[in-house]
Amino acid sequence: MYTFDFLVIGSGLAGLSFALKAAEFGTVAVVTKREIMEANTRYAQGGISGVMDFDSDSFEKHINDTLVAGAGLCDKETVERMVKEAPRLIRELMDHGVNFTRKNGKLHLGREGGHSEHRVVHAEDATGQEIESIMVSKVRNHPNIEVFEHHFAMELLTEHHLGKKVKYLKQINCFGAYVLEKSSGKVHTMLSRVTVIAAGGAGQVYQYTTNPEIATGDGIAMAYRAKAKIRNMEFVQFHPTSLNIPESDSFLISEALRGHGAILRNSDGVAFMEQYDERKELAPRDIVARAIDDQLKKRGDKSVYLDVTFMDAEEIKTSFPSIYKTCLKYGIDITSQYIPVVPAAHYFCGGIETDIDGQTSINRLLACGETACTGVHGANRLASNSLLEALFFAEQAANKACAVFKEIEIQKDIPDWDESGTFNNNEWVLISHNREELQQVMWDYVGIVRSDLRLQRAIRRQTLLYEEVEDFYNRTRITIPLCELRNMISVAYLIIKAAMKRKKSCGLHYNIDYEMNTEKA
Ligand code: FAD
Ligand code: SIN
Secondary structure (H helix, E strand, O other): OEEEEEEEEOOOHHHHHHHHHHOOOOOEEEEOOOOOOOOHHHHOOOOEEOOOOOOOOOHHHHHHHHHHHOOOOOOHHHHHHHHHHHHHHHHHHHHHOOOOOEEOOEEOEEOOOOOOOOOEEOOOOOHHHHHHHHHHHHHHOOOOEEEEOOEEEEEEEOHHHHOOOOOOHHHOEOOEEEEEEOOOOOEEEEEEEEEEEOOOOOHHHOOOEOOOOOOOOHHHHHHHHOOOOEEOOOOEEEEEEEEOOHHHOOOEOOHHHHHOOOEEEOOOOOEOHHHOOOOHHHOOHHHHHHHHHHHHHHHOOOOEEEEOOOOOHHHHHHHOHHHHHHHHHOOOOOOOOOEEEEEEEEEEOOEEEOOOOOEOOOEOEEEOOOOEEOOOOOOOOOOOHHHHHHHHHHHHHHHHHHHHHHHOOOOOOOOOOOOOOOEOOOOOHHHHHHHHHHHHHHHHHOOOOEOHHHHHHHHHHHHHHHHHHHHHHHHEOOOHHHHHHHHHHHHHHHHHHHHHHOOOEEOOEOEOOOOEOOOOO
8 A cells, every 4th residue: 555645647748747746745656557758748749839929929819729729619718828828838848958949049839730820839840759758857856756657547546445425426535546566466555635647548449549559548437437527528639640551550740741831632642621621731630630531532542642742851851850760661751752641549639527727526636638628629629739738737736736635634444456256367369359349440430520320330339348348357357458448448438428419510529410510519
């Protein structure tokens, strides 16, 4: 049994930012399921948005771009607060030692879809790697923070584990989590005054995703099982341009390339975006992804193509070194050849519902980063607003947690994890089969374009998978892949149910049986 003031689940930008701030006031455990660096944050390319040049840009423009992308469903006041804090939060990252790209001594500002101005601060095309490595070194060197790598948070501890029933959902408290240590297979009870879920998104629920393997929606599923409110799960963002070479594992081709002037072409070399939106390649992501999907279906093609061949080759190599080198590794010299691209699942706008302080519907439980639904993205996230959201809400949550934690008692009566009645199963191959089946169902029936019929098919298949995996789980000694699969099945359920419930097409949720609605849906 471990005891800390603050238990942080996840070591991406949200978790590490929270940990650094809270560690000034109390003891912090950061629990993370792989190596500390492994997080979506590390793979971020384009950058982090914030108004940094007040001559050409303004808070009003950034706020407006966020609200337009969000298709009427953003919480305006929260967006305003976040956008206004962005310049200070970006400077704070620089004070930590993050080295953003400069040109002529000034921060270089990139542009991406949906942005009316250049306002994306970046470290070449590997912004996440730069930010994550600096934050990791700060966290590792902090005397008040203990990092638990290869530790998997399985369940939130609540009154349920004390054998108590609560009358109203708002009476539920979170006392910490059961955490599985990979090397020993032991389940530890980690108790805390305040628990923070910063466990990221769930791209792995889909067959094709830009997300690394860790993105299995554990935080959302855990919170759902503990009866927290979950919101907006139907709004799954598909990034328009992932590299369409199977071995590349859907490597992202940053939108910053389109911000730089790259053109989308079909297999006849025709630039098609102007048929869909006057903003062409720089329309918000939902529009570009649907346009590509439409081209692929109409033409029976397997790919569309990004063209940067008409740009200065040296400039491309120095501005986008990771993309250049990765494509070259797969046999494509982007300075002379088109890049084959297709959409892939990228980001979850929905998640655990929080207020502006990261407070969930469960007492003593906060959430921040991609795992949370804070109201700033509405029906579609504006590019590069995610790293900003992680920073802003981690700070808000830390302020809230630090103000109250001393008045909260540690709950010591939680029983140890009970694995009696379970045994080692020889049928582990079923886990990978079920995982692939789920990913395929979600891709085929709950993707960029949906219909009532497809959603009904999806829920029938999801229900079957749920029953099979629950049965397996109840009889088997737990492992991380089994827990992840169980979580992915819960997240799939939440997406399908939310999609079935929304009887309008809006932002990222496009159902051919309903008109597109830009009013508040
Ligand atoms: P993450 O960074 O995903 O961290 C989650 C952490 O939780 C990980 O450490 C994970 O191991 C841990 N974890 C998960 N489950 C458990 C568990 N059960 N137990 C213990 N630990 C657990 N956004 C932008 O704003 N700008 C960009 O340029 C940009 N580019 C992107 C490029 C790519 C390829 C991808 C995939 C995303 C990109 N995004 C970008 C989105 C952005 O990176 C993420 O939304 C953001 O980094 C999320 O941060 P986070 O801290 O919430 O989660
Ligand atoms: C990208 O670089 O295209 C990703 C940016 C984002 O997801 O915000």
